[in-house]
Amino acid sequence: MSEDLQIYFNPNCSKCRSALEILNDENSTFEVVRYLDHPLERGQLEVILDNLSDPISDLVRKDRRFSELSLDASDYATQDSVVNLLLEHPELMQRPLIQKNGKWSIARSPAKVLEILRA
Secondary structure (H helix, E strand, O other): OOOEEEEEOOOOOOHHHHHHHHHOOOOOEEEEEOOOOOOOHHHHHHHHHHHOOOHHHHHHOOOHHHHHHOOOOHHOHHHHHHHHHHHOHHHOOOOOOOEEEEEEEEEEEEEHHHHHHHH
């Protein structure tokens, strides 16, 4: 049976590379989407957030870049605020992001990647 499986991937991210390795080791059939090379549009981000298994605010990376931009995490708790931020700063999208059969999950740990595959 063919699955609808995608990984939203940044090759500079060790968590993404680890997730990709697990997907390959599990002989999964999947599509790799390099979201920084092909930024997502508003509608795509809305679909992700509508179907995200994690809290909406978790899709925003609160990292060094977030701090450099002097952003406040409390400002990014709604779908509109997260979408607007990620349209302007796609590098702040949490990764890896895996979509399986329409359900989206942030898959930062190997255990989470395996959980998604086995669901």
